[in-house]
Structure formats: C-alpha cells, structure tokens
Amino acid sequence: MAFELPKLGYSYDALEPNIDARTMEIHHSKHHGGYTTKLNNAVEGTDLEGKTIEEILKNVSSHSTAVRNNGGGYYNHNLYWEILTPGGSKTPQGELADAINESFESLENFREAFVQAALTRFGSGWAWLVLQNNKLVVSSTPNQDNPLMDVAEVQGTPVLGIDVWEHAYYLNYQNKRPDYVNAFWDLINWDEVARRFKG
Ligand code: MN3
Numbered sequence: 001m002a003f004e005l006p007k008l009g010y011s012y013d014a015l016e017p018n019i020d021a022r023t024m025e026i027h028h029s030k031h032h033g034g035y036t037t038k039l040n041n042a043v044e045g046t047d048l049e050g051k052t053i054e055e056i057l058k059n060v061s062s063h064s065t066a067v068r069n070n071g072g073g074y075y076n077h078n079l080y081w082e083i084l085t086p087g088g089s090k091t092p093q094g095e096l097a098d099a100i101n102e103s104f105e106s107l108e109n110f111r112e113a114f115v116q117a118a119l120t121r122f123g124s125g126w127a128w129l130v131l132q133n134n135k136l137v138v139s140s141t142p143n144q145d146n147p148l149m150d151v152a153e154v155q156g157t158p159v160l161g162i163d164v165w166e167h168a169y170y171l172n173y174q175n176k177r178p179d180y181v182n183a184f185w186d187l188i189n190w191d192e193v194a195r196r197f198k199g
Contacts, residue, residue, distance in 0.1 A: 002040045002044075003036050003039055003040055003053065003074055004036065005028075005029075005032055005033050005036045006078055006081065008024075008028060008081050009081070009082070009085075010085070010086050012024040012025045012028070014086040015084060015086055015187055017183075018183035018184065018186060018187050019084075019169075019172070019180075019183065019184070019187070020171060020172045022171055023167075023168070023169065023170075023171045023172055026167070026171075027077075027163075027167060027168060028077075028081070031073070031077070031167055032073070032074070032077040032081075034073075035069075035070045035073030035074045035077065035144070036070075036074050038066060038069075038070040039066075039067070039070035039071050039073070039074045041066075042064060042066040042067045042070055042071075043056070043067065048063065048067065053071060053074060053075045053078075054075075054148060056071050057071055057072065057075060057146065057148040057149050058148055058149070058150060059150060060072075060149045060150060060151060061149075061150050061151050068144075068145070068149070068151075069143060069144050070144070071144075072143070072144030072145055072146055072149065073144040075146060075148070076126060076144055076146055076161060076163065077163070079158060079161050079196075080161060080162075080163050082189065082192050083160055083161065083188060083189050083192050083193055083196075084184075084187045084188070084189055085187060085188075085189035085191075085192070086187070090190050090191075091107060091190060092107065092190045092193065092194065093190065093194065094194065095194070095197070095198065096190070096193060096194040096197045096198075099135075099136050099197065100136060102135075102136075103135055103136040103137065104136070110129075110136075110138070111185065113138040114127060114129060114138050114160075114162075115178075115181050115182070115185070116138075117138050117139065117140040118140070118162050118164050118177070118181045119177060119178060119181065120140070121140040121141075121142070121164050123142065124142070124143055124164070124165040124166070125140055125141050125142040125143060125145070125164055125165070126140060126141050126144075126145075126146065126161050126162060126163055126164060127139070127140040127161065127162050127164060128140065128141065128146070128147055128154075128158050128160065128161045129158070129159050129160035129161075129193070130147045130154055130155075130156040130157065130158055130159065131156050131157040131159055131197060131199075132147075132154065132155065132156030132157075133156070136159075136197075137154060137156070139152075139153065139154035141153075146158055146161070157196070157199065158196070159193050159196040159197045160188065160193045160196075162181065162184055164177060164180075164181070168180070
C-alpha cells in the first residue's frame with residue numbers, strides 16, 4: 001500500500017560519463033529514498049492513504065507542506081529515471097515529433113526553450129515539457145513542484161522533466177549547470193516521452 005522506491009531499469013553506472021555512478025547512487029537511494037519515506041510518513045493515518053500519487057498531487061493545495069514537497073519529490077524522480085536511458089541520442093518520432101514541430105516549429109527550437117527553462121530556474125527546481133490542452137509547452141517549477149499540482153503556474157501532464165537541483169549534478173559538474181543540461185539531453189529516452197505524451 002505504501003509508496004515504494006522504484007528499482008532503476010539500468011545500473012548506477014549506466015549513464016556515465018554524462019551522469020556519474022556516485023551521483024546516481026546518492027540521488028536514487030538517498031534523495032529519492034528520503035522523499036519516499038517522508039511521503040509515507042506524511043500520509044500515514046490520513047485520508048490520503050491508499051490514494052495514487054497523481055490523485056494526491058492534483059489537490060496538493062489542500063495538503064500539508066510535507067505532502068507537497070515529498071509527494072512531488074516522489075513523483076518527479078519516478079519520471080526522471082524513466083525518461084533517461086543509456087546511450088540515448090535518438091530523436092523523437094511519430095506523433096510526438098509532429099506535436100513538437102507544431103508547438104515549437106522544430107526540435108531545435110524546443111531544445112532551446114527547454115534548456116533555457118532549465119538554466120533560468122533560480123535555485124532548486126525542475127524544467128518540464130508539458131501537455132496542456134493538446135498542445136506542448138515548456139515550463140519550470142520551484143522545489144519539488146510539478147505541472148500536475150493545482151498550485152503550478154502551468155498545469156498539465158508532464159511528459160519530460162529535468163531535475164536542476166544541485167544534487168543532480170554537483171559532484172561531476174559543480175556550478176556548471178549548462179554542461180549537465182546538455183549531457184542530460186543526450187540521455188533522453190524518447191520512447192518513454194512518447195508513451196507519456198500518448199497517455
Ligand atoms: Mn533530485
């Protein structure tokens with residue numbers, strides 16, 4: 001019943017050199033593990049017990065700060081591990097590629113908007129590709145917020161997200177967030193992004 005830390009579909013060193021094994025291990029076992037434990041503690045004994053994470057997040061403004069922060073952290077990292085893949089470097093195909101071209105005119109324009117959102121998010125947070133009313137838009141959120149939340153400026157279904165908290169890159173990239181964002185881009189699992197796009 002309780003939320004569980006998911007197992008990764010690849011080993012901690014599988015995303016090297018773009019994301020190093022030590023960062024992956026700490027990020028997954030300590031950070032994501034911590035959000036999972038704290039989320040379970042926050043919902044235990046409340047009427048949120050047994051609800052899906054999506055149900056919890058869509059009404060997050062009615063819940064505690066602990067539910068908002070740890071519920072967001074739980075959901076966001078589940079997405080993050082799944083939209084990464086070793087030896088990515090493919091490009092979006094099919095309906096997803098069409099939708100990106102329709103919304104941004106080209107993959108390169110989309111990439112620029114996404115990278116810009118990731119680089120201009122001040123402090124800790126996430127940048128997103130969001131499906132909103134059948135259109136794709138780029139946004140960013142602070143802390144562990146995400147587009148599913150009723151508190152988000154841009155609401156919709158997240159189909160791609162990048163964690164720009166320093167814990168996601170500091171060991172390898174220190175203050176060089178742009179290098180991490182570019183390295184992340186080459187790991188994107190476009191098949192998984194397309195699956196989320198189709199819902
Ligand atoms: Mn993180």
